[in-house]
Amino acid sequence: NHEEIVVIEGDGIGREVVPAAVEVLDAVGDFEFVAADAGDAVKAETGEALPQATYDAVADADATLFGAAGETAADVILPLRTAVGSFVNVRPARAYPGVEAVQPETDLVFLRENTEGVYAGHEDRLSEDLSTLTRVVTTSAAERLAAFACEFVADRGSDGFQVVHKANVMRETDGRFRDAVVDVADANGVDTEEVLMDAFATRVCLDPTQFDVVVCPNLAGDVLSDLAAGLVGGLGLLPSANIGPDNALFEPVHGTAPDIAGEGVANPSAAILSAAMLLDHLGYGAAADAVRDAVESVLSSGPRTPDLGGDARTDAVTDAVIDRLA
Amino acid sequence: NHEEIVVIEGDGIGREVVPAAVEVLDAVGDFEFVAADAGDAVKAETGEALPQATYDAVADADATLFGAAGETAADVILPLRTAVGSFVNVRPARAYPGVEAVQPETDLVFLRENTEGVYAGHEDRLSEDLSTLTRVVTTSAAERLAAFACEFVADRGSDGFQVVHKANVMRETDGRFRDAVVDVADANGVDTEEVLMDAFATRVCLDPTQFDVVVCPNLAGDVLSDLAAGLVGGLGLLPSANIGPDNALFEPVHGTAPDIAGEGVANPSAAILSAAMLLDHLGYGAAADAVRDAVESVLSSGPRTPDLGGDARTDAVTDAVIDRLA
Ligand SMILES: CC(C)[C@H](C(=O)O)[C@@H](O)C(=O)O
Ligand SMILES: CC(C)[C@H](C(=O)O)[C@@H](O)C(=O)O
Numbered sequence: 001n002h003e004e005i006v007v008i009e010g011d012g013i014g015r016e017v018v019p020a021a022v023e024v025l026d027a028v029g030d031f032e033f034v035a036a037d038a039g040d041a042v043k044a045e046t047g048e049a050l051p052q053a054t055y056d057a058v059a060d061a062d063a064t065l066f067g068a069a070g071e072t073a074a075d076v077i078l079p080l081r082t083a084v085g086s087f088v089n090v091r092p093a094r095a096y097p098g099v100e101a102v103q104p105e106t107d108l109v110f111l112r113e114n115t116e117g118v119y120a121g122h123e124d125r126l127s128e129d130l131s132t133l134t135r136v137v138t139t140s141a142a143e144r145l146a147a148f149a150c151e152f153v154a155d156r157g158s159d160g161f162q163v164v165h166k167a168n169v170m171r172e173t174d175g176r177f178r179d180a181v182v183d184v185a186d187a188n189g190v191d192t193e194e195v196l197m198d199a200f201a202t203r204v205c206l207d208p209t210q211f212d213v214v215v216c217p218n219l220a221g222d223v224l225s226d227l228a229a230g231l232v233g234g235l236g237l238l239p240s241a242n243i244g245p246d247n248a249l250f251e252p253v254h255g256t257a258p259d260i261a262g263e264g265v266a267n268p269s270a271a272i273l274s275a276a277m278l279l280d281h282l283g284y285g286a287a288a289d290a291v292r293d294a295v296e297s298v299l300s301s302g303p304r305t306p307d308l309g310g311d312a313r314t315d316a317v318t319d320a321v322i323d324r325l326a
Numbered sequence: 327n328h329e330e331i332v333v334i335e336g337d338g339i340g341r342e343v344v345p346a347a348v349e350v351l352d353a354v355g356d357f358e359f360v361a362a363d364a365g366d367a368v369k370a371e372t373g374e375a376l377p378q379a380t381y382d383a384v385a386d387a388d389a390t391l392f393g394a395a396g397e398t399a400a401d402v403i404l405p406l407r408t409a410v411g412s413f414v415n416v417r418p419a420r421a422y423p424g425v426e427a428v429q430p431e432t433d434l435v436f437l438r439e440n441t442e443g444v445y446a447g448h449e450d451r452l453s454e455d456l457s458t459l460t461r462v463v464t465t466s467a468a469e470r471l472a473a474f475a476c477e478f479v480a481d482r483g484s485d486g487f488q489v490v491h492k493a494n495v496m497r498e499t500d501g502r503f504r505d506a507v508v509d510v511a512d513a514n515g516v517d518t519e520e521v522l523m524d525a526f527a528t529r530v531c532l533d534p535t536q537f538d539v540v541v542c543p544n545l546a547g548d549v550l551s552d553l554a555a556g557l558v559g560g561l562g563l564l565p566s567a568n569i570g571p572d573n574a575l576f577e578p579v580h581g582t583a584p585d586i587a588g589e590g591v592a593n594p595s596a597a598i599l600s601a602a603m604l605l606d607h608l609g610y611g612a613a614a615d616a617v618r619d620a621v622e623s624v625l626s627s628g629p630r631t632p633d634l635g636g637d638a639r640t641d642a643v644t645d646a647v648i649d650r651l652a
Contacts, residue, residue, distance in 0.1 A: 073494065074494045074495060078495075102428060102429070102531050102532065103428070118461065118492075118495065118496055119495055121495070121496075123496065123497065123498035123499055124498070125498055128465070129464045129465050129466050130462065130463070130464045130465075131462075131463050131464075131498045131499045131502045132460050132461060132462055132463070132499065133460070133461040133463075133496050133498065133499045134458050134459070134460055134461075135444065135458060135459040135460075135461055136456065136457075136458055137456070137457050137458070137459075138455045138456045138457075139454070139455050139456075140455050166444075166545070166548075168399065168400045169400060169404075169444065169445055169447070169545075170444055170447075170449065170459050171449065172449035172450070172451055172457045172459065173449055173457045173458065173459045176451075176457045197548075197549055198548050198549050198552040199552065201527075201549050201550070201552040201553035201555075201556060202552045202553065202555045202556040202560065202561060203556065204556065205428050205531065205553060205555075205556025205557055206428065206556050206559070206560060219492070219495075222492075222523075222524050223523055223524050223527050223549060224527070226524040226525065226527045226528045227527035227528065227531060227553055229527075229528045229531075230527060230528040230529065230530065230531025230532050231531055233532070234528065234532055235528060
């Protein structure tokens with residue numbers, strides 16, 4: 001009757017940062033960890049980047065912690081989002097005191113639609129010259145996302161949220177998305193501001209403090225949250241959550257970092273912060289806050305891995321985080 | 327037998343910055359200017375944001391200088407791109423010495439596919455709940471863009487270009503785009519580097535000097551060039567060109583700026599730099615360089631409009647640019 005957490009290290013530094021995050025989870029709770037494989041390495045061995053057994057384990061678990069996959073990233077992460085029934089990808093992007101950032105005041109959360117848009121992926125080769133992709137937008141997906149956003153801003157203590165879209169060009173599809181999101185927010189008494197996707201890209205660079213919680217279609221959320229990652233100093237510190245109605249998958253936003261993989265110097269912060277989101281999801285809010293505080297404390301005055309200008313190893317940072325857990 | 331340039335001021339500060347750019351063109355060459363209407367104001371009067379007479383004038387001209395349109399922007403600019411047969415939108419994004427920028431080393435040019443992608447705009451309302459948009463990608467459009475890019479990098483003295491895409495998700499459509507662009511570059515001995523759209527957003531924030539000439543699908547070019555605009559300090563200084571086989575339209579990237587419209591304090595630099603791109607296009611490369619040098623000189627040591635922290639008026643800046651023309 002302990003919660004069952006599937007753990008997928010994947011490739012590259014996933015094999016270093018996921019064990020670090022599991023150590024932290026072990027330090028704050030009593031979980032049953034179930035290891036599963038996915039990514040380039042298992043594909044090389046078995047021919048499949050995402051074995052059925054892994055898919056099934058993820059679908060049945062209480063939550064999954066995933067590291068990173070290399071070339072096969074899309075083959076792994078897109079089906080796993082489906083496995084947990086995820087309708088929203090939660091991507092906080094904040095700068096940390098003491099960590100160099102292009103815009104050190106950045107503190108945003110993207111709520112990315114996680115099932116459709118161009119990711120619905122109906123593509124056709126219509127002629128030698130011409131291919132098409134059918135972008136799919138439903139009112140029901142936008143409404144579910146918006147309902148989540150309304151609860152999210154209430155929990156965060158925010159006044160409302162921004163809705164990003166490109167409805168001046170994609171009038172029917174992004175118009176539908178915008179209208180559905182705004183209608184749900186209105187019905188819940190939550191304020192919204194509409195921002196065109198291109199204007200958002202300019203404005204967030206100039207002054208990220210204009211934004212707080214940002215609700216986006218799938219591809220917009222992918223690109224704009226990665227933009228914000230650039231503003232806070234890179235992907236190294238960013239966690240993310242793929243949330244479904246009764247299951248979820250957590251992953252650092254960074255990739256496999258092949259240049260440093262295997263050296264034991266990967267920064268475990270993003271994976272540990274992803275574990276904190278997992279704790280939140282399972283209802284251990286106090287433990288989640290303790291983990292975030294410990295990571296923040298180590299980032300500002302503890303050992304640092306080389307990506308942050310230090311020379312500490314992954315396990316030294318992990319030990320420091322565990323030491324500082326309140 | 328002077329070149330005929332259609333001049334569309336449009337709305338808001340378009341009415342201030344376009345006349346400034348026309349003054350500069352008048353100072354360096356002998357052109358026949360033909361005024362035409364488009365935008366919110368003409369729509370309020372006539373019901374049409376883009377009168378047929380304007381469309382025809384643009385289609386028949388040697389080149390068009392356009393200011394900005396308000397709410398009707400998409401109804402104006404998308405058909406006008408078609409009117410000039412534009413297949414590429416050229417968007418330089420560079421920072422200027424003396425102008426505050428998030429990333430002052432930025433000096434990029436985006437070459438944006440200008441005819442298809444999600445802008446091809448086949449949208450359908452399939453049910454109460456569901457709408458679709460058909461994204462269109464052809465090899466022929468990608469090849470034409472790539473051929474332009476190969477000439478462009480040669481003129482610029484660049485080694486090659488980056489190709490941005492999201493072919494890990496849009497495998498068939500962006501895969502087609504990427505393959506066609508890379509094949510043309512290979513055949514011309516031009517180096518290419520592939521960058522995923524989301525990774526580009528992160529990397530360009532962290533270090534824009536990694537990039538030089540960036541070839542993109544339509545929506546990616548829209549969003550990523552606006553991102554770069556944020557890095558150089560805003561849209562205020564950015565010109566753009568919509569190039570077709572034998573016609574073209576030039577416009578500042580900024581909009582109508584309703585907050586300052588009518589006050590005579592709009593920054594005319596982006597419109598004047600757009601006029602410089604027009605001069606290049608008509609074959610007056612020396613005049614184009616002279617205009618760019620004059621604008622740069624005024625930006626670093628001349629009168630400044632309020633957006634750049636000064637208190638000069640539009641005409642003072644314009645006069646200064648004309649004074650400094652070599
Ligand atoms: C690997 C890729 C398919 C994925 C996406 O585009 O969603 C990644 O960029 C992400 O954002 O998690
Ligand atoms: C007004 C709009 C349709 C247009 C576009 O998306 O192309 C604008 O953002 C631009 O980039 O010129």
